[in-house]
Amino acid sequence: MSSRGRTPLYGGVRESSTLYHHAMVNHSNIEGACRFTGGTQQIADALAAKIREHGGTMLVRSRVVALHTEGRRITGVELADGRMLRAKTVISAIHPAETFRLIGPTPVIRKAFRERIGSLPDSYGLFSAYLLLKPGRIPYINRNLYYFAGKDVWKTLFDLEAMRPGMVLLSAQAPDGDPAWCDVVTLMTPVATRPWKAWEGSAPGRRPEAYTALKAAMTQATVDFACARLPELRDAIAHTYAATPLTYRHYTGAPHGAAYGLLKDWRSIMASHIPARTKFDNLLLTGQNLTVHGAIGVTLSAAATCSEIVGTEYLAKKIANA
Numbered sequence: 212m213s214s215r216g217r218t219p220l221y222g223g224v225r226e227s228s229t230l231y232h233h234a235m236v237n238h239s240n241i242e243g244a245c246r247f248t249g250g251t252q253q254i255a256d257a258l259a260a261k262i263r264e265h266g267g268t269m270l271v272r273s274r275v276v277a278l279h280t281e282g283r284r285i286t287g288v289e290l291a292d293g294r295m296l297r298a299k300t301v302i303s304a305i306h307p308a309e310t311f312r313l314i315g316p317t318p319v320i321r322k323a324f325r326e327r328i329g330s331l332p333d334s335y336g337l338f339s340a341y342l343l344l345k346p347g348r349i350p351y352i353n354r355n356l357y358y359f360a361g362k363d364v365w366k367t368l369f370d371l372e373a374m375r376p377g378m379v380l381l382s383a384q385a386p387d388g389d390p391a392w393c394d395v396v397t398l399m400t401p402v403a404t405r406p407w408k409a410w411e412g413s414a415p416g417r418r419p420e421a422y423t424a425l426k427a428a429m430t431q432a433t434v435d436f437a438c439a440r441l442p443e444l445r446d447a448i449a450h451t452y453a454a455t456p457l458t459y460r461h462y463t464g465a466p467h468g469a470a471y472g473l474l475k476d477w478r479s480i481m482a483s484h485i486p487a488r489t490k491f492d493n494l495l496l497t498g499q500n501l502t503v504h505g506a507i508g509v510t511l512s513a514a515a516t517c518s519e520i521v522g523t524e525y526l527a528k529k530i531a532n533a
């Protein structure tokens with residue numbers, strides 16, 4: 212964003228931070244998506260380095276199995292290996308229905324609230340085919356390509372009966388090798404999460420045959436769909452790896468593998484509005500379910516959550532002066 216655009220946004224603090232949110236989202240949508248040369252792992256590494264620099268510790272492969280409470284306070288975060296963590300403030304970045312499930316029965320959360328959160332619809336899932344390409348076959352495509360099955364651009368879900376995508380996003384990864392040529396291309400297509408529920412009890416690598424057969428058929432259909440529009444792709448493919456909503460569910464814990472968390476409806480914003488603050492004095496929420504999904508969405512959520520701790524005015528000034 213240009214500095215010319217930033218100055219007036221921070222004129223008044225509370226209103227301006229909302230304006231800044233809109234500006235960031237609009238800017239991204241108008242200018243189009245960006246890619247990271249060298250991959251997105253560098254963001255995680257940079258954040259991890261910052262956390263360590265400030266004395267923080269990161270525990271990976273540490274599943275939270277329960278949040279213990281006493282009155283309006285979270286008194287312990289229990290991990291699957293039995294360890295109990297205690298903290299002044301607990302921030303949960305997972306789906307809110309999951310967070311409240313981890314808390315279990317308590318008079319602090321009303322039944323009506325639990326039911327409302329539990330009944331909010333989630334977004335669709337994504338099916339992805341990652342294509343490793345032979346070197347020097349497809350010139351690097353420095354933009355995302357959206358291929359639609361028909362004229363109705365809102366009809367994007369994969370039709371499992373006809374075995375046909377409604378829409379495929381083709382996105383080339385910024386090349387690791389020669390910048391002139393694509394080395395990895397991702398094909399992504401929206402798919403309903405419901406059909407995958409039957410296999411939720413299985414683990415990756417040990418899924419039933421019906422699942423692997425569906426995955427193989429969808430991979431073929433998605434690749435065919437893209438190749439019909441970019442014919443030179445077919446002979447360029449060296450290896451294909453596919454991921455379903457269940458794959459993403461395994462890694463993110465998102466209910467049923469919904470790609471973007473809770474569904475947001477612009478006609479009824481408040482119905483899916485989840486505030487960062489909860490009924491517990493020391494429990495805050497963050498992540499894609501609060502505002503919008505994606506890298507920008509979670510950054511906005513993080514700002515909303517942090518402002519609950521350090522204050523909106525302080526945070527807005529800090530960001531403005533960064």
Ligand SMILES: Cc1cc2nc3c(=O)[nH]c(=O)nc-3n(C[C@H](O)[C@H](O)[C@H](O)COP(=O)(O)OP(=O)(O)OC[C@H]3O[C@@H](n4cnc5c(N)ncnc54)[C@H](O)[C@@H]3O)c2cc1C
Nearest residue numbers: 273274275305337459462463464470498499504505506509
């Ligand atoms: C296939 C796909 C492609 C996407 N592409 C893009 C893109 O190009 N650009 C973009 O901006 N966005 C993209 N998104 C959306 C983006 O990934 C999400 O909006 C974003 O990652 C959400 O961040 P989050 O922090 O809210 O949740 P997550 O990234 O899901 O993080 C939640 C974390 O909590 C952990 N967790 C869950 N339960 C527990 C538990 N009980 N104990 C401990 N840890 C737990 C999970 O393992 C996970 O690490 C894509 C999503 C998908 C599925």
